[in-house]
Amino acid sequence: MTNRSRKTIKDVAAAAGVSIGTASRALNRRGRVSEATVIRVTNAAKKLGYQPDAIAQSLRLKSTMVIGMLVTDLSNPFFAGVIRAAEKRLQQAGYALLVGNTDNESEREGALIDLFRRRRVDGLIMGPCAAENVPLLEDLDQNDVPIVGYDRDVGSDQSGLHVDHRRAAYEATRHLLNLGHERIALLSSSSKLSPGRERIAGYTEALAERGFEPRDDLIRAHKSSMDFVASEALSLMSLRPAPTAFLTLGTRMLAGTLQGLRQNGLRIPQDVSVLTVGDTDLARLHAPSISTVTWDLELVGQMLAELMLRRLDKSEDGAPQRIIIPTQLIERESCGSPGA
Amino acid sequence: MTNRSRKTIKDVAAAAGVSIGTASRALNRRGRVSEATVIRVTNAAKKLGYQPDAIAQSLRLKSTMVIGMLVTDLSNPFFAGVIRAAEKRLQQAGYALLVGNTDNESEREGALIDLFRRRRVDGLIMGPCAAENVPLLEDLDQNDVPIVGYDRDVGSDQSGLHVDHRRAAYEATRHLLNLGHERIALLSSSSKLSPGRERIAGYTEALAERGFEPRDDLIRAHKSSMDFVASEALSLMSLRPAPTAFLTLGTRMLAGTLQGLRQNGLRIPQDVSVLTVGDTDLARLHAPSISTVTWDLELVGQMLAELMLRRLDKSEDGAPQRIIIPTQLIERESCGSPGA
DNA sequence: GTAGCTTGCGCAAACGTTTTTGCAATATTG
DNA sequence: CAATATTGCAAAAACGTTTGCGCAAGCTAC
Incomplete structure (x- = not known):
């Protein structure tokens, strides 16, 4: 079988003994074609292994x-x-x-x-x-x-x-506030993007409800490279008074944070609580497992x-x-x- | 600016006062065109915001x-x-x-x-x-x-x-053998696929070098859904004698294994060693961190x-x-x- | 039995490119 | 200056489809 070159609708038409226009109408069951030729054309197409060229179709359609x-x-x-x-x-x-x-x-x-x-x-x-x-x-x-x-x-x-990043951050923050935290460090993805902005807004809103002002030194919204986040986490923990909880509001923030805390020998949740956004294997299976605000x-x-x-x-x-x-x-x- | 419809090369040609063939050659700097018309055409194209239609190009080229x-x-x-x-x-x-x-x-x-x-x-x-x-x-x-x-x-x-999955599995197995393990459980991705086959081959080869026979009851090569793997891990640990090490040779096997072991209250590496393939956040940051054979x-x-x-x-x-x-x-x- | 309607199909245009061909106009050569 | 080579461009073909149009044949109806 010299199947060398692709078959076009022309080949099908020839094989079925009809014009290419008719072949096209038969294959697409569109316009006026007799049932007999539909069958002839379809068979010919099948035998030749014809498939319409999507590029040509795109151009035309x-x-x-x-x-x-x-x-x-x-x-x-x-x-x-x-x-x-x-x-x-x-x-x-x-x-x-x-x-x-x-x-x-x-x-x-x-x-x-x-x-x-x-x-x-x-x-x-x-x-x-x-x-x-x-x-x-x-x-x-x-x-x-x-x-x-x-x-x-x-x-x-x-x-x-x-x-709903805003609500996610709001709920997360409220959860921590309810547990008694007042100094909640925020590690967020860039505030230039919509998700980052929304998250910070939700965080601020939850704080405001309790009469707290967001403190700029507790908010870090930058790149999410793991090493960078780790060093940010460390720098946050060296503040006095130190934050008692971490909210990592970026899908790739958790790893860096955990790394930073571990380097410092800090225990979760005894020394500091951690709440993250987005559920991952890491959050599920870390010891201790990490609470999270997530979506589908x-x-x-x-x-x-x-x-x-x-x-x-x-x-x-x-x-x-x-x-x-x-x-x-x-x-x-x-x-x-x-x-x- | 009534930019409503896309510009074609025809519009460009008209704007530059040349034929479409010439416009094409000018834009592609191909064939014989005078420098003057190249400039005229290029300018017209720029002014109109013309971009060639990739579909038509595909069809032709x-x-x-x-x-x-x-x-x-x-x-x-x-x-x-x-x-x-x-x-x-x-x-x-x-x-x-x-x-x-x-x-x-x-x-x-x-x-x-x-x-x-x-x-x-x-x-x-x-x-x-x-x-x-x-x-x-x-x-x-x-x-x-x-x-x-x-x-x-x-x-x-x-x-x-x-x-090189075969070598990966081989090295991993040898590493465990060197530590003194003899009953090494293998959780692999499906043996129907090439990576799975190769891994099992590498595992078998390393065992053979030390004169061990691979034991079928220690090898599980199936689906990698997390819950399933967890139950497999548990079932493996209930063997007597139980395996002393787990080799999880599938990129998604680690999570399930860890979950299974944790459910059973087994400590790593005191109760059982774990070695996995493919580096992930989970492997890096799990406590204890998980040794791995990985690639770029x-x-x-x-x-x-x-x-x-x-x-x-x-x-x-x-x-x-x-x-x-x-x-x-x-x-x-x-x-x-x-x-x- | 002819006028009109329906059916099935071939022909050709169109989609937006690139490339080949051909033909003037200009440039080069002896 | 005549013969020839070169240049710059327009025209048209091609890529593989779909679809509007028209025509012949068959059918219905009076």
Whole structure:
């Protein structure tokens, strides 16, 4: 079998003894074709192993069936899980997922948006990022490419999905306050991004409810490299009076914090309580296990896909929608009362 | 600015007062065009914000500049890290990455291969998978779509990259043997996949060197769901005589094992030693920290991309290449001598 | 038995590029 | 200055689809 070159619809048409137009209509069961030729064409296609060329279809139909997804870090499990779920749902609907990693650099983000645009993605899902590539996005939007943001406000009126980081931080802080903590150190992801800002707001709000002022020296919102966070944790513990609890409000903050505390020989929760955001193997299985405020990654990915599909479905009204994902507190062993 | 519809090369040509053929040649600096018109066309393009349509280019040039990547689990950090690195390198070379998640189901894998094929990906990177969709792959290969396998042999003569799982398991086992362990329980990922097979082979080899026979009741190679692994760990510890060491040779085995051991109140390393494969936050920061045999994820992703790019570069000889990624043992606190 | 309606299908245009070909106009050569 | 080589560009073909249009044949109805 000299299967060397791909078969085109031309080959199918020839094999079935019809014109290519008819072959196309037969394969897509569209327009007026007799049942007899539908069968002839279908058989010919099967025999030849014909599959329509998606590129040519895209060109003609002006739809690539590809969704682009942009995140700051593909390997962050909190993105990876979301991507996985989104891919699954989109695949069901016949879409493929093109991924891009921005490393939180606005330049790379811009380049990727451009790339996706040139590639004519049918839609774009964007994770949080400091960069303001708003003009590029608006241009896409104007060209009928729906954009859904994930923990990110993307300009004017785009759809978005937001984890309720504010409430998460609020609940977490309240939990610690209820245990009697007053000096709660906050290690957060960058306050330039929406999640970071929201978290700090939630923290502040909970403090304010009890009449406490947030103290700037207790808040560290920077990069999340592990070593850096470890040294921040140490520096926080050397304050006098030292904080009695740590709130690590960034998905990658926990590891560094634990490392820092361990280096200093501090025990959890006797010497200091720890509460983190985002559930991981580490939080679950650390000794002691770490209490956490978390949310459903699968749900996030699924809803992102759903939001996108709804925007893509012309029959629906394409009104942008905003979805808030709730969080829940899981109590474990890492929080106690200060001085207990 | 009524930027409503995308600009095509036709608009650029019109604006520059030349034919579209000339515009194309000017923009690509190819063929015979005068410097003057190059400038005129370039300016017109810039003013209009023109960007060539990648779909049309793909159709004409028969190259999509897209690489497909198929893994069993996008959210497994050991794949996510690799994907991240691969995407980075491929992006540098102008390629975009289309991802697919197989969930280890051969059916989904087949569907995705088909999808990628229809989408005309320029190359395919495939992670380990139990399924034998070899005919599909050979068909791709015959159509000049290079395939590079990651921890997977993909049929006849494709390029491949392999982490040295056999040696990893061998070294790990030897390490435990040197400490005096004789009953070493093995929790491995499925033996149907290449990594699992190799690991068991390495384990067996190390045992054989010391004149030990591998005991079937000490080897569990199944699914890696956390609860299942935990119960397996418990069942292993209830053997008499009980194993004195655990070798968890699957990237997701450690969590379940630790959970199982903890449920039983067993101390590491006093009651049982634990050695795992693949470094994670959990292994690093668990108390006690867990010794591990690991490798460089970034390197894997980078080399996969590199391998692919080399196959795609027609100027190179396209000879398939095989790369072995070395592993190294990191000693931590989780391994001691039995009965010590 | 003819007018009109329906059916099935071929033809050709279109999607947005790149590349080949051909043809003038200009430049080079003896 | 005539013959020839070179240059710059327009026109058209091609990539693989889908789809609007028109035409012939068969059917219904008066």
